[in-house]
Amino acid sequence: MVNQSSAALDRTFAALADPTRRALLARLEGEVDGLSVSELARPFAISLPAVMKHLDVLGNAGLVSREKIGRTVTCRLEAAPMAEAMAWLERYSAYWNNQLDRLAAFVEAEEDDDG
Amino acid sequence: MVNQSSAALDRTFAALADPTRRALLARLEGEVDGLSVSELARPFAISLPAVMKHLDVLGNAGLVSREKIGRTVTCRLEAAPMAEAMAWLERYSAYWNNQLDRLAAFVEAEEDDDG
């Protein structure tokens, strides 16, 4: 038995695990009115079908929506699923802050030893 | 040319994209002194080698460290790489808050229409 939100988290994290897809999202972030598939694809050194597959992954994760008007498809960023990923990570933020504090304390102690 | 931190982010997000691996991390979160590989694996319905592969993925992402003492290997959570993932997501938090606000406003407007 797996949590309901688990599959959604799977898709979100998996979608974010690729640099091309993160770049696509970053590109959409600045464009409130969205971008067409071709405009979106233009800066990338891969074929259009490859970009489409990335858009499928992002779409399945709910991170990008597509609206077809005439022959052009406008893609928009849908950032909401990231909130769930963030919430999952937040569970650990206290933990890594502690670890970073310990590291900082350790470095300071070393500096005292050496200097 | 890809950002230096890009590969690290790839590994972190990819490691987090699997429910078994997230469960392993969640289990380690409560254990300050870490857990042995066998203890860690016990609750899971998969073979030990399968768990080891997950630990390799987590280890490569820097999310788990292993220390061998005698014949037992102690695994500990290293949450620090998650901070980078969080920082990446934070870029979008304003965006998804806006979207959620718009959604809330829309729902309220609908309720006014219906009621």
Add this chain to the structure above:
DNA sequence: CGATTGGTTAACCATGCTGTTAACTATCTT
């Protein structure tokens, strides 16, 4: 020493991911 316990490695299988090229549909332009 011999047996057991903790972990690892190897070989293999099925599936999925990322990219390609080629062909195709659908819409706009002239």
Add this chain to the structure above:
DNA sequence: AAGATAGTTAACAGCATGGTTAACCAATCG
């Protein structure tokens, strides 16, 4: 109607992932 433009689909290749079983160190126990 013909042609260009926007996007999609299909088929394939190569490599990664996630799991298995079986065999194999290495350390502890009796």
